[in-house]
Amino acid sequence: MANQVESVKTYLEPDLLDRMHRYWNASNYLTIGQIYLQENPLLREPLRPEHIKPRLLGHWGTSPGLNLIYVHANRLIKDKDVNAIYLAGPGHGGPALIANVYLEGTYSEVYPKISADSEGMRRLFRQFSSPGGVPSHVSVPTPGSIHEGGELGYVLSHAFGAVFDNPDLLAIAVVGDGEAETGPLEGAWKSVKFLNPARDGAVLPILHLNGYKISGPTVLGREENEEVSQLISAHGYEVFVVEGDDPKTVHQLFAETLDICYAKIRACQEDARQNGFSSRPKWPAIILRTPKGWTGPKVVDNIPIEGTFRAHQVPVSDVQNNPEHLKILENWLRSYKPEELFDEEGHLLPELAELAPKGERRMGANPHANGGKILVELDLPEFKGYALDVKHPGTEHQESTRQLGKYMRDIFTRNADQKNFRLFCPDETNSNRLGNVFEVENRCSVGKIIDIDDHISPDGRVMEVLSEHLCQGWLEGYLLTGRHGLFATYEAFAMVSDSMTVQHAKWMQEGIKLPWRAPISSLNILLTSTCWRNDHNGFSHQGPGLIDTVLSKKGSIARIYLPPMPIACWRSRIAASAVKTMLT
């Protein structure tokens, strides 16, 4: 079931291995600096209590793994000229990703005050987890991010949404073993069943098992490799396992595994693009098992830290007051040998800096992660052409969403060349009365298709899956990479993913404040089958809560449109009810 490359010593040349390891050291060093230091960023003088932040906040545990993957992705990108973005599922991986986009130069371009020198590094450290600074998870202010840590469960759906209709794009999606316990994440593995290798890009999921959440073990972290591999394989992947705690060995294993996976992805795509789509490939996925808080303090106060849940956040605390703890921190920081990573002025040494890709190939600068930069306006028909001719008021029963279906049919037609519009629908397009889209478009599936099926094709752009989380997550990923779409759902069940709606609204609200983030298209939610017409379905189908949830958002972020018809009519069971909630 699981593939594992043999322990190799020579896959990476010694010089490259040494430099990659030091680059990783640099990112780990910067991660720790963000958690602990307010002064003396390069440790040019002995560490003293006043160099330490007064309140220690942040999450070390997941960071070394995230850093390792970033450094290796950089090598792959440079080596094969890969167009890649990085999605960090683990909630509090913020300092790791910030460290890497800082090292590659993107961060200082976006935030000139955080310059690539010792003063910039000092500011980088001080802003982290401070009021008015940057939060402890990957978020909107992090260049290269389309995925916020915090509310867990959506890294795979965002990643797949990003690569739909992006044939050239690779989304490296790191799934933490905490996040892997959520329902939405477990439900998102099946996205490969909607991914067309001829038309779409690829996602490389990396399930990072470090064994613990805040204080308890993770479910998958306690399973044998063979068991976890069986699960991911059963979801439709070819699984590769990389496991270890010796950094140089893991570097060798991970480098070779990443190359194998990338070659497999390209082979799937080339086959489908040259010979046409035939059947769903088994896409590669990696299980990476490394210690929690890897390379951190092994023992503090006679209690084991590295490899345990105690490495989740701040592995050694009370540093200002406890001289022994201060010494542990200093030794830990010095173990990365900052003097072999940065020069006197705090610049990353040139032989390390050259390991990062250049320009828009840097994952922090990839325009797909700042989708507004590559957004092509949707060509919309004049909506007046879809008006119903009502000869006498109150004489006809019509459903407004049927007219919308015609409108959307024509959106599909007018934008067919751009391939930048999709419809997402958990409770199915016909039931939402949008069926006219099937005159020109199909449901998407790369599974088996049989004679009696109705408008299903691996080329379809109508995404039907009975998961509000998956529909909404895909759409968010699609929008954040600069495309357009609509999520149509029964009103009651829009609440299933309403926390995602709220998180997306917050993302938009923060994004507006960042001039370097180009505006993206709105998240359009069409509420159908509203509560007033559900007496036969019963109470479970009656829940107008999404409007309540969206109403509390600022008018600059969210708008609610109610259908233009008399209330008396709207409440009648015959009237079709369409409520459009728009996050702009």
Next chain:
Amino acid sequence: MANQVESVKTYLEPDLLDRMHRYWNASNYLTIGQIYLQENPLLREPLRPEHIKPRLLGHWGTSPGLNLIYVHANRLIKDKDVNAIYLAGPGHGGPALIANVYLEGTYSEVYPKISADSEGMRRLFRQFSSPGGVPSHVSVPTPGSIHEGGELGYVLSHAFGAVFDNPDLLAIAVVGDGEAETGPLEGAWKSVKFLNPARDGAVLPILHLNGYKISGPTVLGREENEEVSQLISAHGYEVFVVEGDDPKTVHQLFAETLDICYAKIRACQEDARQNGFSSRPKWPAIILRTPKGWTGPKVVDNIPIEGTFRAHQVPVSDVQNNPEHLKILENWLRSYKPEELFDEEGHLLPELAELAPKGERRMGANPHANGGKILVELDLPEFKGYALDVKHPGTEHQESTRQLGKYMRDIFTRNADQKNFRLFCPDETNSNRLGNVFEVENRCSVGKIIDIDDHISPDGRVMEVLSEHLCQGWLEGYLLTGRHGLFATYEAFAMVSDSMTVQHAKWMQEGIKLPWRAPISSLNILLTSTCWRNDHNGFSHQGPGLIDTVLSKKGSIARIYLPPMPIACWRSRIAASAVKTMLT
């Protein structure tokens, strides 16, 4: 991977097989009657247009499978004196379950007007999907139900919640292949990793693949048996496949498979109860693959119906006006030979009636599905004893949830013998400052436990899993079967499962109207880490939306408690914030 019993002809004796098949026919007949008929319930006269309901509503597609499972569960219960409840995941299985609880007599006991005769049958048919009647999915008014269809995704979490601390109980949980696509359902298979065979009851998941949702194929329906089996097996189950479209063959296969599964469940439990818990067993699970709308019309208007998505709801429509359709319906109804099922007065024939279990062994009458009947009051300490002694106002910083942790510790202690209280926590008990419970209680896991673990045991009643859906679903199942508990979560992430909160509130609101439903304990949600103290975590951790969502509920259903401290203090980052949302 998959187990399949060989095609047998003789597992059930011919007489028993014949009677079980006719019992199944009776339940299918009553299902169709509910969808179509307003008069002539026993077809004592030729079917005429005026016998047909004016508006045809309901879902036939899933019903024959649900009925089959019910009939076979009845046999198992009678044969082995099993204490079982039935949870129907497929959303619109209402008429099937109603048919079965009517046949076994429970329905008429609860609703005397729906008597076990032709007039009662007429009323049974007319009430279905009518305004003021009963909805088309299993719901609160359905005796034997603790799980509402409609919002899909929770049948497994409810089932596992029901059997926690219920060593004698078997929950038969039918998972539809539509529901199987939801994230919360996929995330709930892992519940076996928290189920202790020595202490808890068992869940028998039956994944019913009939291939289609409303109009599209299901993801798992299109996979080979071997692939689906691999997935369920990887979740921790021993998988048995029953597949077919010939009813008598399927009866034989399913009967033998059900007996094998039950024997395995009992063997797991007996081993753990006699020899102590050793390791997580592979619990049995069944994949049942039968045609959608099985035994329904094969073709209508030259279009295939049975086995296709067109059998999802009303397989033959426009019956009042189309004589050919009327004939199809009549032939279909008569294919079950109602005259061989019911006597002249509409009573189920005695040789069929005796197939149902008796008294509280009937799944519609099992007290575990009406948990208030067996509820034991929680022994609560006097809360005043947990007050903090504040000598001078405004001089101390304390966290209110720490005091609650001590209170809950003592709840665990005082109710240790009853084994009827659990704490559910997705973002972990210590982080919610409830850690004092670990003085007397452990986290629950039946996975591998190692030296450095902190208070983990297969006997623990603190349920930590990083899934709000799973925590809340388990708790709902636990409450609905007459126990007590608390769900503690960061305020922002309570929204992840807020649609479940709403659905549970609706269940409670409807339940109050039913005198035969005994009141159950409240669903207590503790909101911690409120938005005001999350500047370092960032915006994703700030979301006070659950209170908004609960505020719109009636005061008789939901109450919101805010902490008794000055607002200025409450808003400060130092103040601990505890908000208790209570659904009573």
